[in-house]
Amino acid sequence: MALIVTKHFFKVDVMSNATKLILGTRGSKLAVTQSGMMADAMRAAHAGLEVEMQLISTKGDRILDVALSAVGDKGLFVKELEQALLDNQVDFCVHSCKDLPSVVPDGLTLAAFPPRADARDALVVMESAVGDLDLSNFSMQDSPLLRQGAVVGTSSLRRACQIRAIRPDLDLRDVRGNVDTRLRKLADGQFEAIILASAGLDRLGFTDATIDGPRHFEAVDARFVALPIPTTQMLPAVSQGILAIECRAADADTISLLGALDHAPSRAAALAERAFLARLEGGCQVPIAAFAVVEGENLRLRGMVGSLDGTTQVRGELVGSLADPAAIGLALAEDLISQGASDILAELATPRN
Ligand SMILES: NCc1[nH]cc(CCC(=O)O)c1CC(=O)O
Numbered sequence: 001m002a003l004i005v006t007k008h009f010f011k012v013d014v015m016s017n018a019t020k021l022i023l024g025t026r027g028s029k030l031a032v033t034q035s036g037m038m039a040d041a042m043r044a045a046h047a048g049l050e051v052e053m054q055l056i057s058t059k060g061d062r063i064l065d066v067a068l069s070a071v072g073d074k075g076l077f078v079k080e081l082e083q084a085l086l087d088n089q090v091d092f093c094v095h096s097c098k099d100l101p102s103v104v105p106d107g108l109t110l111a112a113f114p115p116r117a118d119a120r121d122a123l124v125v126m127e128s129a130v131g132d133l134d135l136s137n138f139s140m141q142d143s144p145l146l147r148q149g150a151v152v153g154t155s156s157l158r159r160a161c162q163i164r165a166i167r168p169d170l171d172l173r174d175v176r177g178n179v180d181t182r183l184r185k186l187a188d189g190q191f192e193a194i195i196l197a198s199a200g201l202d203r204l205g206f207t208d209a210t211i212d213g214p215r216h217f218e219a220v221d222a223r224f225v226a227l228p229i230p231t232t233q234m235l236p237a238v239s240q241g242i243l244a245i246e247c248r249a250a251d252a253d254t255i256s257l258l259g260a261l262d263h264a265p266s267r268a269a270a271l272a273e274r275a276f277l278a279r280l281e282g283g284c285q286v287p288i289a290a291f292a293v294v295e296g297e298n299l300r301l302r303g304m305v306g307s308l309d310g311t312t313q314v315r316g317e318l319v320g321s322l323a324d325p326a327a328i329g330l331a332l333a334e335d336l337i338s339q340g341a342s343d344i345l346a347e348l349a350t351p352r353n
Contacts, residue, residue, distance in 0.1 A: 020050035021254060024081050024090030027055045028178050030200055034243060035094045037203070038114065038261060045260035054090055056080050082108055085247065091254050092247040097239035097270055098197075102278035104246070111255045112245040112262040113270045117199035118209045119241040119291060120228040121159060123152075124186060124201075125193045127216060127223035135214045138227040140166050140234070145227075146193060153185065153194035157308060161287035162234050163195075164310025179204060180220055187222040198228050199241035235289035235304050238273040242266055265294040268325040272301050275329025280305060280341065286348050290329070297322055303332045305341040308348065314341045 021042070025035035032053070039051040058080045081093045082105055097113065104110060123138070125145060133144055140146070140163065153175030154160055160172050175182050175191065179200050186194045198215075201207040207215040207226050215226040245261055247254045269292035276290045287306040292299050299322050306313040316335045320328035333341075 019046075019048060020052060021091040021257070022089070023051055023053050024056050024084045024093045025053055026058055026077060026081070030096075030179060030204060031094075033203055033205075034096070038094045038243065038245065041114070041261055042257065046257055049257065054084075056084055056090070082246070088248075091251065092245055092258060095244045095246060096200075097242040097244035097274075098237045100239070100244055100246075100274075102238075102274050102281055107249055108246055109249040109255065110244045110270075111247050111258040112260075113267040114243050114245070114261045115263040116266040116269060117202050117241040118228065119236045120198050120231060121195050121234050121236060121240075122198045122201065122207075122215070122226040122228050123193050124183070124196055124224050124226045126186065127225050129192070130214075130225050135225070135227060138214070138229075140229060146170065150192040151190075153182065153191035156195070156237070157287040158237055158289050158306070159195050159234065161306035161308060161310045161313070162289070162304070165306070165313055166233060168310065183222070183224065184220045186224070187220060195229075196226070197236075197240055198226065201226055231291050231302070235302060236291050238277045238288065238290045239270050242270050244270065268292070268294060268299055268322055272299055272325035272329040275326035276301065276303050276333045277329075279330050279333035280336070280345065286345060290332075292325070292328070294322060295319070299325055299328055301328050301332050303336060305336055305344055307344050312340075312344055314339045314344065 023035055023039055025031050035053055039053060042051050043049055058077050077099045078095055084090045085093060086107055129145065135145065146167065148169045149171055151171045151173055152163065153173055155174045155176055163170060163172060173191065175185055175194055179196060182194055182196065185191060198207065198209065202209040206217040206219050217224055217226065245258050247258060272292040273290040277288060280286070280288055287308065290301060290303040292301040298319050300317065300319045302317045304313055304315045314336045316332055316339065318328055318332040318335065320331065
């Protein structure tokens with residue numbers, strides 16, 4: 001794109017009508033919703049800017065029947081979008097930051113991290129299963145909602161590992177598909193509960209994130225309740241609830257325009273959590289969780305590496321200066337490695353039949 005600046009004594013930063021950015025997005029409802037929100041935010045921030053959305057299909061959208069953990073490729077949803085950026089087909093992309101590999105390809109950059117949504121996972125059940133149970137202090141350990149041996153749907157190794165540690169009795173089964181598909185499987189009675197990211201439910205407009213307790217909602221012609229799981233019981237995925245806006249590293253004009261979307265505390269959290277992931281990830285799918293919170297001039301980062309069966313978990317917590325979030329992530333990763341995380345990672349990397 002070309003930013004048109006008048007050649008006068010004074011600078012005018014009202015854009016010409018010709019200024020247009022192409023936003024590349026996956027076609028899923030969540031992706032289109034998130035991209036639409038960011039397109040609107042860009043138009044609001046820059047008078048006269050046009051933003052046009054272009055749908056791009058990704059490998060992740062095409063293989064829906066295979067468990068993601070079995071496919072084992074974190075870049076599944078982003079490769080085609082990044083190629084479209086590199087090919088100048090689109091100018092920027094909006095990603096769920098947790099779906100992004102920890103290494104950004106050469107030639108691209110993460111230009112903005114908008115305000116983080118609710119980072120917590122949520123246990124989702126049918127409203128009819130709740131009856132008059134008091135769910136105001138929901139906890140995975142002692143909820144009457146989850147009977148011994150209840151069938152719970154999740155395809156995430158991270159979620160499964162943490163649940164096994166606190167509720168080894170639960171019968172965890174794979175659930176694939178987009179949010180609507182998963183909710184439909186719950187409504188069909190295939191599961192007694194499923195676990196989803198609160199952020200996805202909020203952004204799709206199902207739940208109201210300002211409600212602290214149980215969030216009742218309607219979707220796919222059924223009524224559900226989403227119960228946010230405290231981060232003390234279930235640490236979220238790295239950058240869960242954060243969007244990352246990616247563009248070409250050399251496209252200074254677009255980088256500058258995207259700056260309007262950036263939120264410093266969310267950026268700091270993303271950088272700390274991603275540095276933690278980058279140090280630990282051996283290319284394989286590993287149950288890794290991290291959650292950073294800004295506290296004044298500092299950032300508090302909690303992290304976890306777990307074995308698949310939930311029998312071993314290495315956890316840690318570190319507070320450091322907001323000035324260098326990545327250093328905190330790296331230091332916490334080193335800390336967990338010295339506590340034995342590398343043994344867990346080595347075992348996971350060993351091929352099994
Ligand atoms: N794994 C898929 C995915 N990628 C991003 C979100 C939405 C939440 C977010 O933006 O972190 C979801 C759905 C989920 O995990 O329930």
